[in-house]
Amino acid sequence: MYLIAGLGNPGAKYQYTRHNAGFVAADYLALKFNIKINKIKFKSVYGEGTVMGEKVILLKPQTFMNNSGEAIGEISRFYKIPDQNIIVIYDDIALDTGRLRVRPSGSAGGHNGMKSIIYHLNSENFPRIRIGVGKQEADLIDHVLGKFSKEDGIKVTKCIKETDKIIEAIIKDGVEAAMNCFNGVSYE
DSSP states (O other), X not given: OXXXXXOOOOSXXXXXXXXXXXXXXXXXXXXXXXXXXXXXXXXXXXXXXXXXXXEEEEXXXXXXXXXXXXXXXXXXXXXXXXXXXXXXXEEETTSOTTBEEEEXXXXXXXXXXXXXXXXXXXXXXXXXEEEEOOOOSSOHHHHHTSBOOHHHHHHHHXXXXXXXXXXHHHHHHOHHHHHHHHTTOBOO
């Protein structure tokens, strides 16, 4: 079983902000994999389905970004999902807009949502898909809670439309294969 978690903040005012790139990706994956995100439990909204013959849970934590680990920790313990089968999708200001980076593990890199997940899993050893939202040009909070320009929105949408292929590659061939295929590609 796999847990695929898209990070973001709940509520309409955050809907299309940079910080919600993970939520947008989760919604896209729900459409692509025909998974209804309609269950409420584990401080989340989630749905269950299959991808490449494997059972998956598609999750959107409802704890606000900085406490995402509460939701992911709860559901992963309940279903006994190993860390290497927890795939987290989130925004990254260290990547240029229109870039994706797949990693098998790593630090939080200053991302508070990831800090929370690492804390609650007591591990850094879970795959992640980082969606580049560009470096901050102003205050960090204003940047991540700001909306995309039309041009940047198009770039991020192209990235998000690759996430289904990345998930399939991770499940079928492993994280290293997904890294080789998708890292370094620019979706501008």
